[in-house]
Ligand SMILES: Cc1cc2nc3c(=O)[nH]c(=O)nc-3n(C[C@H](O)[C@H](O)[C@H](O)COP(=O)(O)OP(=O)(O)OC[C@H]3O[C@@H](n4cnc5c(N)ncnc54)[C@H](O)[C@@H]3O)c2cc1C
């Protein structure tokens with residue numbers, strides 16, 4: 001279990017349960033999560049594959065600087081999931097290509 | 103086009119203090135922050151700060167952010183705050199373009215203070231792109247903001263203050279730290295932090311680096327190796343560590359894209375973390391309307407970022423004619439504070455760097 005339940009300094013008040021899907025599977029996170037933190041807590045580390053080498057990609061900076069965490073969210077590609085708040089009903093998919101410009 | 107006296111890019115400690123100083127002197131301010139909340143790096147810092155009282159020493163980083171934000175909310179007639187607003191471009195004619203939510207906005211401020219902070223450096227080793235290899239800031243964010251552990255067992259690379267503090271925070275969150283390694287022969291961070299961690303049973307291994315991560319879809323282990331005096335790997339000293347996270351804490355480099363685009367003169371200064379803007383003593387760049395503050399001017403600490411923010415805010419406001427009676431004294435006070443923050447051995451390093459980018463001596 002990766003969620004911190006006890007901490008000497010911080011208290012984490014979990015928000016409401018939020019249900020979303022990851023590659024079709026139903027997962028749950030909490031209000032206040034980013035998409036990346038909810039995925040990570042659910043045991044998902046691989047967020048996509050590099051469009052040329054096919055190597056797995058996870059997040060790196062978690063503050064929106066590096067572009068390592070791009071995924072398809074509600075059909076839109078190239079979303080930095082480390083800085084996007086999780087919302088009820090979100091459809092999150094791994095991205096294995098460059099993503100089409102809409 | 104939206105007009106304002108001073109636009110500030112970045113809502114970390116530097117940007118927040120700049121907004122406060124400028125508005126206190128009467129200038130109208132628009133503060134832009136890319137994230138959904140203000141505070142920058144402060145938000146994930148749960149430890150009490152060093153420094154003197156003026157820079158909120160012994161207050162926890164998270165708390166400082168709230169104090170500053172509340173102060174700005176009390177000046178809402180002059181200060182407008184946009185979160186979820188990313189500055190995309192800064193053009194020769196002084197126009198700043200911003201993505202605000204899904205909207206594209208153009209702003210024409212009279213002055214701009216750029217306080218975008220820094221981004222984490224990276225290391226070269228085999229399989230360094232595997233999921234499970236995270237920057238120290240990422241580990242802190244995940245753990246201290248979201249309440250999620252990065253994994254079960256961590257190898258920390260880098261024994262500077264950030265590496266030491268994040269290791270301690272990992273222990274607090276109930277994560278095992280297998281070891282802290284550093285390529286340098288001595289520990290870079292403060293000894294108080296180092297002893298605290300050693301007492302908790304975590305080995306700090308100097309003159310070592312990471313050469314390989316292994317794992318299929320994510321990190322399952324790491325190889326570390328000893329280095330000789332010339333920083334070359336010593337054959338036969340490889341050790342395998344069973345870890346699912348490798349945390350990289352090898353420093354930061356200034357996030358200066360907007361300044362490059364605006365045409366500010368930049369110089370490479372290793373002591374300051376990379377390419378940094380040339381500036382005068384009032385933190386004005388070589389482009390007249392553009393001021394700078396915080397980690398962007400050179401990697402230091404939140405304490406100096408706050409003082410620099412205040413200085414840039416005062417200077418930018420005064421260049422537009424907003425002058426309170428105490429302006430001169432306030433500017434002097436900032437300079438004095440910076441001087442005292444930059445005394446001591448760590449300060450020598452910063453001062454050497456600063457000497458290479460100052461326009462006026
Ligand atoms: C683990 C750790 C421990 C630390 N401990 C201490 C300590 O004990 N004492 C101390 O004094 N300092 C400490 N520091 C250092 C301190 O946090 C930084 O020096 C300080 O936060 C720098 O402030 P800043 O405002 O320049 O940048 P930041 O805090 O990085 O803020 C920059 C802000 O700009 C925003 N931004 C970036 N680009 C854009 C854009 N294009 N448009 C809009 N917004 C943008 C970012 O989202 C961010 O919010 C520590 C740092 C770390 C990582």
Ligand code: FES
Nearest residue numbers: 060062066067082
């Ligand atoms: S992890 Fe770096 S942008 Fe998301």
